[in-house]
Amino acid sequence: xxxxxxxxxxxxxxxxxxxxxxxxxxxxxxxxxxxxxxxxxxxxxxxxxxxxxxxxxxxxxxxxxxxxxxxxxxxxxxxxxxxxxxxxxxxxxxxxxxxxxxxxxxxxxxxxxxxxxxxxxxxxxxxxxxxxxxxxxxxxxxxxxxxxxxxxxxxxxxxxxxxxxxxxxxxxxxxxxxxxxxxxxxxxxxxxxxxxxxxxxxxxxxxxxxxxxxxxxxxxxxxxxxxxxxxxxxxxxxxxxxxxxxxxxxxxxxxxxxxxxxxxxxxxxxxxxxxxxxxxxxxxxxxxxxxxxxxxxxxxxxxxxxxxxxxxxxxxxxxxxxxxxxxxxxxxxxxxxxxxxxxxxxxxxxxxxxxxxxxxxxxxxx
Amino acid sequence: xxxxxxxxxxxxxxxxxxxxxxxxxxxxxxxxxxxxxxxxxxxxxxxxxxxxxxxxxxxxxxxxxxxxxxxxxxxxxxxxxxxxxxxxxxxxxxxxxxxxxxxxxxxxxxxxxxxxxxxxxxxxxxxxxxxxxxxxxxxxxxxxxxxxxxxxxxxxxxxxxxxxxxxxxxxxxxxxxxxxxxxxxxxxxxxxxxxxxxxxxxxxxxxxxxxxxxxxxxxxxxxxxxxxxxxxxxxxxxxxxxxxxxxxxxxxxxxxxxxxxxxxxxxxxxxxxxxxxxxxxxxxxxxxxxxxxxxxxxxxxxxxxxxxxxxxxxxxxxxxxx
Numbered sequence: 001x002x003x004x005x006x007x008x009x010x011x012x013x014x015x016x017x018x019x020x021x022x023x024x025x026x027x028x029x030x031x032x033x034x035x036x037x038x039x040x041x042x043x044x045x046x047x048x049x050x051x052x053x054x055x056x057x058x059x060x061x062x063x064x065x066x067x068x069x070x071x072x073x074x075x076x077x078x079x080x081x082x083x084x085x086x087x088x089x090x091x092x093x094x095x096x097x098x099x100x101x102x103x104x105x106x107x108x109x110x111x112x113x114x115x116x117x118x119x120x121x122x123x124x125x126x127x128x129x130x131x132x133x134x135x136x137x138x139x140x141x142x143x144x145x146x147x148x149x150x151x152x153x154x155x156x157x158x159x160x161x162x163x164x165x166x167x168x169x170x171x172x173x174x175x176x177x178x179x180x181x182x183x184x185x186x187x188x189x190x191x192x193x194x195x196x197x198x199x200x201x202x203x204x205x206x207x208x209x210x211x212x213x214x215x216x217x218x219x220x221x222x223x224x225x226x227x228x229x230x231x232x233x234x235x236x237x238x239x240x241x242x243x244x245x246x247x248x249x250x251x252x253x254x255x256x257x258x259x260x261x262x263x264x265x266x267x268x269x270x271x272x273x274x275x276x277x278x279x280x281x282x283x284x285x286x287x288x289x290x291x292x293x294x295x296x297x298x299x300x301x302x303x304x305x306x307x308x309x310x311x312x313x314x315x316x317x318x319x320x321x322x323x324x325x326x327x328x329x330x331x332x333x334x335x336x337x338x339x340x341x342x343x344x345x346x347x348x349x350x351x352x353x354x355x356x357x358x359x360x361x362x363x364x365x366x
Numbered sequence: 367x368x369x370x371x372x373x374x375x376x377x378x379x380x381x382x383x384x385x386x387x388x389x390x391x392x393x394x395x396x397x398x399x400x401x402x403x404x405x406x407x408x409x410x411x412x413x414x415x416x417x418x419x420x421x422x423x424x425x426x427x428x429x430x431x432x433x434x435x436x437x438x439x440x441x442x443x444x445x446x447x448x449x450x451x452x453x454x455x456x457x458x459x460x461x462x463x464x465x466x467x468x469x470x471x472x473x474x475x476x477x478x479x480x481x482x483x484x485x486x487x488x489x490x491x492x493x494x495x496x497x498x499x500x501x502x503x504x505x506x507x508x509x510x511x512x513x514x515x516x517x518x519x520x521x522x523x524x525x526x527x528x529x530x531x532x533x534x535x536x537x538x539x540x541x542x543x544x545x546x547x548x549x550x551x552x553x554x555x556x557x558x559x560x561x562x563x564x565x566x567x568x569x570x571x572x573x574x575x576x577x578x579x580x581x582x583x584x585x586x587x588x589x590x591x592x593x594x595x596x597x598x599x600x601x602x603x604x605x606x607x608x609x610x611x612x613x614x615x616x617x618x619x620x621x622x623x624x625x626x627x628x629x630x631x632x633x634x635x636x637x638x639x640x641x642x643x644x645x646x647x648x649x650x651x652x653x654x655x656x657x658x659x660x661x662x663x664x665x666x667x668x669x670x671x672x673x674x675x676x677x678x679x680x681x682x683x684x685x686x687x688x
Contacts, residue, residue, distance in 0.1 A: 002483075
């Protein structure tokens with residue numbers, strides 16, 4: 001079987017397009033997604049509605065404006081002006097101090113600041129929220145130290161306008177990993193198998209004493225390796241270029257990824273056995289695998305917000321479960337105990353698709 | 367004490383195999399690709415399937431190699447049933463599909479090595495088997511298969527089909543799309559191969575290649591019209607054949623058609639026109655033809671008796687079957 005694998009590597013390395021998809025795409029995708037969802041905010045226009053106009057509220061306002069992240073666009077004088085200010089489109093956030101802000105803080109130790117944020121760009125919105133809250137929190141810490149009094153707290157209440165389902169900034173890396181593994185594994189294998197059908201070499205291989213399982217393994221083994229390399233590249237890029245954390249076990253992440261790769265390869269074989277040409281295989285991979293992966297896996301659109309029917313559909317998307325697993329490992333840093341169910345589902349799907357693809361793989365031309 | 371000696375310099379003779387085809391029927395949806403084909407090919411024969419595209423040649427080969435299953439009938443290779451024993455058959459069969467089954471992005475050498483390896487052998491081990499063919503392309507062994515000429519691709523494909531020492535060699539239109547010189551060389555190679563004892567089935571749309579086979583089957587639209595040696599087929603030609611030419615070859619077929627009930631068939635054959643007659647002698651035919659082909663249009667009228675060729679027989683058989 002080794003010569004078969006070697007031959008497959010020759011095909012890949014000698015085909016410019018394959019190489020581009022294999023190695024150009026991951027880099028391009030990670031960089032694109034990474035820079036499109038930039039983790040920095042700068043010069044965000046805000047408005048302040050100061051219902052209190054005391055020294056504390058003014059100090060906080062100054063802190064915000066002098067931080068370099070925010071530019072004061074206007075001072076509002078009543079709640080009624082907030083909506084109009086947003087609709088003009090030149091501000092992203094309104095910081096609202098409640099009345100008697102300093103007094104309340106002195107007397108009760110608690111005061112409220114409401115942050116109203118334009119969340120039509122959800123990632124920017126969450127960052128604005130984080131930065132504003134951060135500045136206010138550090139101010140309240142300073143204040144505590146200076147006064148050395150009982151704990152005081154300034155509560156920020158973010159209110160997202162226009163888009164309540166906010167996604168995490170780091171959401172894109174698990175998504176990109178999923179898409180790329182799916183694409184490389186399923187699409188590339190299905191294309192490479194159908195290519196042999198198209199060129200006529202499949203006829204010659206089928207006539208040989210090779211068993212179907214040997215043909216399949218020979219075809220997919222290189223892609224397991226290449227997908228794996230791809231995965232490493234993505235992880236390195238996201239770690240070093242975008243400071244994406246991997247809080248959980250890397251080994252566990254790699255093992256789960258291999259499981260997903262094998263599943264995707266089985267899908268690729270399945271696709272190749274139902275399509276007659278490379279083009280058909282490519283379209284099938286696109287529509288049957290890639291689009292659902294992007295749209296229904298929770299990568300871009302939160303599954304909880306989907307209509308019930310689509311939520312049901314999303315359950316059969318292997319990528320949904322994989323994204324949950326990757327998020328758990330990378331962002332939450334939890335162990336297998338928290339996602340063994342998802343892993344089991346993925347494992348079951350993998351076994352199912354392997355059995356299907358071996359069964360469907362034809363030793364004849366019909 | 368027993369001594370088994372092999373004479374040096376002589377390739378060990380293959381145990382060659384027979385192919386028995388019985389009442390094979392194959393339909394693709396509505397199209398009847400093969401209709402009730404029965405055929406027996408003895409070991410060591412070079413057997414040709416002659417017929418135009420759509421005759422069913424490729425389908426029949428795919429049935430023999432068990433790439434397809436027949437609707438009715440059975441095929442036995444060396445007594446092995448093609449449906450149940452296909453694994454054993456595939457071990458002893460060398461198959462060269464219609465499109466040269468080569469990897470165009472691999473080099474000549476890599477192609478050979480790959481095909482050798484999937485049959486669990488190697489180029490070094492079986493070099494002597496394909497020496498005759500492979501020698502001619504060996505100077506280009508570092509070249510990609512896609513950059514080879516048609517004739518060289520064909521030789522490479524043949525080497526790949528031969529590398530595992532098959533006892534049955536099946537070649538689907540090996541000479542299609544290959545230049546005349548390479549075609550000739552290729553047939554010479556086949557003749558040499560045959561001497562090693564291998565059974566060879568070859569299909570071709572070129573009628574002139576029929577005479578190079580031991581026996582041929584003339585096929586048309588899924589039917590077997592005739593199975594015999596090329597010379598017997600030619601001898602069985604019904605009627606007398608003449609070839610005629612004149613200065614106006616465009617009009618001649620129309621002018622000669624339907625002029626006499628004893629003149630049956632008129633068709634272009636290369637640069638001449640072939641005419642089949644019954645019960646007319648040379649002189650009488652000459653008179654009739656000169657009378658019909660008037661001197662204004664047709665000059666230099668030439669009439670000679672002709673020896674029928676496979677193509678004439680093929681067309682005659684086609685007419686008979688309607």
